[in-house]
Amino acid sequence: MNRKSKKKFAVFAGTGCRACEKAILDIHYQVHSLSPWTDIVFWPYVLGSRWEDLDDDVGIDVCFFIGAIRTSEERKAARRLREKAGILVACGACAAYGGLPGLDNLSYAECGRVESEPEDSDLIPSVPSIESRVSSLSQIVAVDFVIPGCPPTQNLLWAAMQALICGPESLTKLSYTVARLPENISRAITAGILPPNGSVFAGEKAVCASCSRLKEEKKFKTVIRPYQKYEESGRCLLEQGLVCLGISTREGCGGICTAVGQPCRGCFGKPEGVYDPGAKMVSAISSTFESESAQEIETMVDAFEDLTGTFYRYTLPSQCSLMSKPQEE
C-alpha cells in the first residue's frame, strides 16, 4: 500500500456536541487500524488543523461533516469542504437533518443570543454571526452519503468508513456491520465499490422491525407521559400509551432506546417511503383510537403535549415539510 494511494480523510464539526467525533475515535479503539488506508489531513477537534492546511492542491477524498449549520462561518465551511472533498458525508443527526440544535427553530425569543459585532472594531474581534435559522448540511450543499443517529452507532460508522475509505481492501469483521444495511449498500461494501450516491448508512424499514419489544394489539386508550406508570417489561411502548417514534424512524440502531425502556425519539430520521414523520405519527397514533365519539377523541388529543417538538425532535430543520424551506439567499 503506497502513500500515494492513501485516501485523504477529513472531519469537521459545526454546531452540536462532540459525541459524533468521539464516536469515530472510539470505534472499538480501532481507528488506528485505518492508518494503512488513510491519512487524516484535517480534523480541528483532534489535530487542531487550520484552514490553511487545506490550501490549494490538498484535495480531500472523504470528508465527514458533523454538526448543524448555525453560523455564517459554518455555512462557509460547508461550501468550502464541498468544493474540496470528493465525497461529503453528513455524519450524525445534526448534519443530516438538523438534530437537537434544530429545535431552536421553534423558539420564539432570541434568548441568550449575543449581539455580535459584524466586523472587527479596533478594539475587539468579531465572532461569526448566528443565522436566523438552524439548517442541516443537506440544505446548504449537496451531500453524497448520510450516517444518521445521535451519535451514529459504531457499527454503522465503521461500515461507512470501510465503504468509503478502505474500498477494495476492506478489512474483516464486516459481516456484522453490513447485517442491518440494505442489500445494495452491503453488496457494494463487500464488493469494494462505492454504494449508490445518496445512500443512508442505516436500514430501510422502521425501528419497529428491530425493536425487541413484543407487539400485540395497538389500541391507544390514553396518552401517558414517560414519568407516569407503564410496564417496563417487554411490551411495545406505543401500545402502552407512550408516544414512541419508532414507526416513523429509520432502523439501524437496533432499538437501543426502547431496549432500555425509553420511547424512540427519531434520531435516525424518517424511513424510506414516509413523506413527513409528523404526519406518519399522527396517522399511526390516531388510527389506533377506539372511540367513535368525536368528543372523547378531542379530550384524548388534548392530553398530548408539544407534538412538533416530539415528532420532529431531531429532524425539524430538514424533514418537517412545513418548516423546512431554507431561507432565500
Next chain:
Amino acid sequence: MSAFEPKIITFLCNWCSYVAADAAGVSRFMQQTNVRVIRVFCSGMVDPSYVIKAFDGGADGVLVGGCFPGDCHYISGNIKAMRRAPLLAKLLNELGVEKERFRLEWIAASDSALYARVVNEMCDTIRRLGPFTMRRKAG
C-alpha cells in the same frame, strides 16, 4: 397587483360529498372558484401526509368531505377520518396552520346546498386570513 385568491384543495369521498359537489354544480349553486377537487373513494383514505403535502405544495386551505357517520359506503371509513382529524389539526396548528384552514365535514350526497355553503365559507374565511406562509422559523 391582484388581490389574493386562496387555493383550497378538497378531498371528496366518491359516494357522498363528491356527488354533492357534482349536484351543486348541476343545480347552479353559486360557488367560488378557488377549489381544486380530488376525488377519493372514502374520506378514511385521506392520510394526514396528503393534507400536509397539500399545504407544503402551496394550498391555503384543505377540506376533507365524507359521509355522515353510519352512512359510510365502507362502514367505518369516515370514523377513521374522524379519529385522525383532531390530532392532525393540533399538529397543523403548532406548525402555523390556523384552524380555519383545515376542515373535516360530513356532506351527504343529497346536500349540495351544504357543500356550496361550506366551500363559500371557507373561501371567504381564508381570503380574510391571507395566504398560508410557511414558517421557516417560529416568531
Next chain:
Amino acid sequence: MTKRLTIESIRWQEEPAKVTIFRNGDKTDIFFQITSAKNIQGMCRGRPVEELPRIMPVIAPAHHLAAARVLDSLFNVEPPPMALNMRAGLLQAQYTTSHLRKLYFLLSHWVCPFEDFRAAERRHRHMKSVHRMLHDIMHHLALAQEAEVIIGGRNDHPLSAVAGGVSRFLKEGLYERLAEIAESCVLFAPRLGEFFRTEMFNDGKAMDEFRAVEIHPMAMITLAGAEKSIVLKGVTGKETDSFPVARAFEKIGLHTEGWTHMPFAYVMEKGWKGLQAEQTGSLCFVGPLARLNGGEPLTSPMAEKERRHLIEMLGPFPHFGVVAAYGALLVELIQAAEYMKELFVQEKLTGPSIRIIPSEMNRSGCAAIESPEGLIFHEYKVNGRGVVENVRVMDAATANNALRCVIVQKVVSDAMTEGLDLSAIKSRVEISLLPF
C-alpha cells in the same frame, strides 16, 4: 495600526474556539473566542419536562444525570437506593471516560493516535512506553464506555435516568461484567498515575514548559457532600460562602461580551471586574482541581495515595497551575475506579423497584452535581401541564470560560515574550487548556 493574529482551531475543546491577538503598538489584547452557540434554552422551552434528560446531554453527558435530579426535585420523589447506585455508577463511568479522553489527547501531542501501535512502537523505540500507554488508555476508555452503555443505554447521550429512578433493571449477567470493568480500571488507574508522574511530569521533562503555567489564584465553586448546597472557596482553598442550589443563580452571575458566544460566570457579590490576568477577584472556576483544592484527604485509599504523591511533587494545595490540573485528573481517575468497584456489586445494583412513580408536580425544580468537567447546576420552571417555560443551566464550560481566557492571556503573552512562533504558541495554549 492594529495588527491582528489568529490562532485556530484550538483543538480538544468541547466548543469550536479560537484565539485572536490584537497588537497596537505596545498594547497587546488577547481574546479566547467561542465561535458558536447552541442555545439550550431555545431547545428546551416548550418541551415536556421529562424530555429534558434526553436533550441536556447535548451539552455534556453528565447533564443527563443533573436533569434527572432536577426532575426528582420537581416531582418530589426520591429514587430507590438501587436506582441511585446505578446513577452514581454511571457518573463514575463518565468520570473515567472524560478524564481518560483528556489524557489520551495529551499523549497524542507526542504520538499520533491514528498509527498502528505495533508499527509505531517498532519505528519509535524510545517512545515505546508512550505508545503502549496510549493503547491501554484507549482500551480502558472502551471499557468505561461499555459500563456507560450497560447502565445508561448509550454512551455519550445516555437515557436511562428518569424522574424518580432509572428506566430499566440490569440484565442478569451484567453485574459480573460491570465488576470486571471496575476491577480492570482499579488496576490500571494507579499505573497510569505512576506513568505520568515518572515519565511526563518529573523525570521525563515532557511537561517542564508547563510547570510555569499558573494563573493568579481564583475562587472556586464545588458541591458540598450532601448535594444540597454549593460551596464557594476562596483563593486559600477554604470555604468562604455556602448556599443552597436554589439560590445558585443569585450568587453566580453570567456576563456576556460581544466577542464570544459563551458567557462568563462570576461571583455576583464582587461584581464583574473583567478578565485581566492579575485581577481575578470576581472570577471563579470549577473542575477536578477546584475539587481537590480544599486540601481535604480523600476517603478512597488509592486515590489518597496519589494525592499525596501530587503534594510531594508540587507542594500543598491549593494549586492553580496546569501540571496540578493534570495531576488532579489522575487522582480522580483512581477515585472513580475505586467508587466503581464499590458500586458494581450485585447487592447494590439490585432491588425491588427501579423508580418511584410521581404523584405530584411542583412548578420548578433545581439540582447540582459534580460532573467530570466541574460543578453544573440546572433550574427548570414548568407550567401546570409540565411543559417547560424556562431553563437555566450552568455548564462547566461556561463556569470555566473566564479561567480559560485568563490562562490563554498568560500563556500567549509569556510565549510572545519568549519569541515563540504561532504554532508553538498554539500547542502551549492547547495543552494548558486541556485539563480544565
